[in-house]
Amino acid sequence: MTPFAHPAVPxxxxxxxxxTWDHLARPGASWSGAERVAIAAAAREARGGETGDTDLPAAAREAxxxxxxxxxxxxxxxxxxxxxDLGDPRFVELVAIVSRLVAVDTFVEALSVEHEPLPGPxxxxxxxxIDHRARRGAAWVPMxxxxxxxxxxxxxxxxxxxxxxxxxxxxxxxAEMEDPGFRRxxxxxxxELVAARTSAFNECFY
Amino acid sequence: MVSHVGMLSWxxxxxxxxxxxxxxxxxxxxxxxxxxxxxxxxxxxxLTGAAIPAAAAAVIDRLGGDAPAAAAGVIANxxxxxxxxxxxxxxxxxxxxxxxxxxxxxxGLDRFDHQDER
Numbered sequence: 001m002t003p004f005a006h007p008a009v010p011x012x013x014x015x016x017x018x019x020t021w022d023h024l025a026r027p028g029a030s031w032s033g034a035e036r037v038a039i040a041a042a043a044r045e046a047r048g049g050e051t052g053d054t055d056l057p058a059a060a061r062e063a064x065x066x067x068x069x070x071x072x073x074x075x076x077x078x079x080x081x082x083x084x085d086l087g088d089p090r091f092v093e094l095v096a097i098v099s100r101l102v103a104v105d106t107f108v109e110a111l112s113v114e115h116e117p118l119p120g121p122x123x124x125x126x127x128x129x130i131d132h133r134a135r136r137g138a139a140w141v142p143m144x145x146x147x148x149x150x151x152x153x154x155x156x157x158x159x160x161x162x163x164x165x166x167x168x169x170x171x172x173x174x175a176e177m178e179d180p181g182f183r184r185x186x187x188x189x190x191x192e193l194v195a196a197r198t199s200a201f202n203e204c205f206y
Numbered sequence: 207m208v209s210h211v212g213m214l215s216w217x218x219x220x221x222x223x224x225x226x227x228x229x230x231x232x233x234x235x236x237x238x239x240x241x242x243x244x245x246x247x248x249x250x251x252x253l254t255g256a257a258i259p260a261a262a263a264a265v266i267d268r269l270g271g272d273a274p275a276a277a278a279g280v281i282a283n284x285x286x287x288x289x290x291x292x293x294x295x296x297x298x299x300x301x302x303x304x305x306x307x308x309x310x311x312x313x314g315l316d317r318f319d320h321q322d323e324r
Contacts, residue, residue, distance in 0.1 A: 008275065009275070010272075010275050013275065013279060063293075067289050067292070067293050068289075071288055071289045071292040071293065072288075072292060072318070072320075074292045074293055074295075074320075075320055076295055076321075079293070079295060091293075092294070095289065095290060095293035095294060096290070098289060098293075099285070099286040099287075099289035099290050099293070100286055102285045102286065102289060103282040103283060103285045103286035104282065106252065106253075106278075106281055106282045106285045107278050107279065107281075107282035109252060109255065109258070110248075110252040110258065110262075110274065110277070110278035110281060110282070111262075111274065111275060111278055112258055112259055112262070138297045139294050139295045139296055139297060140294055140295025141294045141295065143294075147296060147297055147299075149209075149287070149290070149291060149296055152290050152291065152294045152296055153290065153294070163286070163290065166283070166286065167283060167286075167287075169279070170279040170280070170282050170283040170286075171279060171280050171283035171284075177213075180216060180217040180220035180221055181217075181220065181221055184276055185270075185272040185273055185275060185276025185277075185279075186241075186245070186269070186273055186276045186277060186280070187221065187223070188217040188221065189214060189217045189218040189221055189223040189225060189239060190239060190240075190241055190242065190245055190269075190277075191276070191277075191280050192210055192213045192214035192217050192218075193214055193225070193229075193230070193237060193239060193242055193245055193246065194245050194246075194248075194249050194277050194280040194281060194284075195210040195213070195214075195280050195283075195284045196207060196210040196211050196213075196214050196230040197230055197246055197249045197250070198249060198253065198280070198281050198284040198285065198288065199207035199210055199284055199288055200207050200230055200231050201249070201250070201253045202284075202285070202288040202289075202292075203318045204207055204284075204287075204288035204291055204292055204318065205207060205208060205298065205315065205318040205319040205320065205321070206207070206208065206209060206288075206291040206292075206296045206297075206298055
């Protein structure tokens, strides 16, 4: 039995986690499947997980390690230095990969289930799919339509879509967030108490 | 954090749920919310990796068998969203900052605002 198939993992969430792993393994906009899995391995290792194949550019490894283990220490100057090396699209895609890797690992850790082995990378070249409407505004990376958390990864449309897809089964959909009485296992105020405490632990002001 | 302290305050008010917002940042404060204390203990256990099974058992005792997975989903989602916000330098909008000014001051949340630090 794989960790995602463990009885402690609700079936709807397990399906979402498998979709996340499939997405991770495929070529992205700027990174190959092998590079994406290597970024995930670097983030997992930085959090004290298994050591993996992390043959990556130094800036990518540094970014995966910091965002994986110490996200609250990210500063504008650091992001500017990393994006000067990697470019905005590769950095945004890396943020997406690391953030979801940590989310998936945290979920199974919370249920005392082992980490799912990282997927084998799919063959193929990066797609090059970038939204050229994205502009640099109040945030540190370009976004479509101005700085907004729902558009945070919009420079790389496939990653912004994956963020929204993942958000639904783990927490609630963007539309469901309008409902103060939402309930799924917990009542909405209980969910927000957990969300706020998580953000406090991560020292995330937003 | 400010966004979800705001959503916590809003959802609690809309559902007549008691809450002491100071519990978000001060472990010594009782959150007042039904099940709130065990949920905070579970969240802390997951994020520090300490005594997770005992904390999960307390959540099950207080809130039922589905609650740990539900809480795990929320924690996981915000492990993601916090990294996205911090990595992309997502600013808190002026409107949100104004609406939440009292809470930001009361909880001392400005100490986490690194938007303009270099």
